[in-house]
Amino acid sequence: MSDKTIFQRIIDREIPSDIVFENDAYIAIRDIQPRAPIHVLVIPKRFSARLDDIHDSSELGELMQTAIQVARSLSPDYRLTVNVGKQGGQEVFHTHVHILAGWENGPQGHL
Ligand code: 5GP
Numbered sequence: 001m002s003d004k005t006i007f008q009r010i011i012d013r014e015i016p017s018d019i020v021f022e023n024d025a026y027i028a029i030r031d032i033q034p035r036a037p038i039h040v041l042v043i044p045k046r047f048s049a050r051l052d053d054i055h056d057s058s059e060l061g062e063l064m065q066t067a068i069q070v071a072r073s074l075s076p077d078y079r080l081t082v083n084v085g086k087q088g089g090q091e092v093f094h095t096h097v098h099i100l101a102g103w104e105n106g107p108q109g110h111l
Contacts, residue, residue, distance in 0.1 A: 005094035028070045037102030042067040049093040067097040075101035
């Protein structure tokens, strides 16, 4: 039984995914259960379980820059979300940024 996260298995090509962007450090895939017309996950290949485990500000900045770059390639307007910890709605403990976009009249409701 593998103790890799589902995202590590996707990075390692052990399970398939719909990849929208990839470089040496990041992969962006379409969410298997989309909650918006466009729903993409930006995942750093360097493992951390949750966003606040990343203590290096350039690593944090690069993750955000990558999420912005991928989001802008998909839609001019978008929402970025990071769920942190179980009570924060995180289900997969491999840091990732959600890109949500593509609504005709914006998302239903505000945060
Ligand atoms: P979290 O709740 O941890 O912030 O988000 C995890 C996301 O990963 C969820 O939106 C869920 O639909 C997505 N997800 C879980 N398993 C898979 C998978 O095997 N493939 C893809 N593409 N997305 C997945």
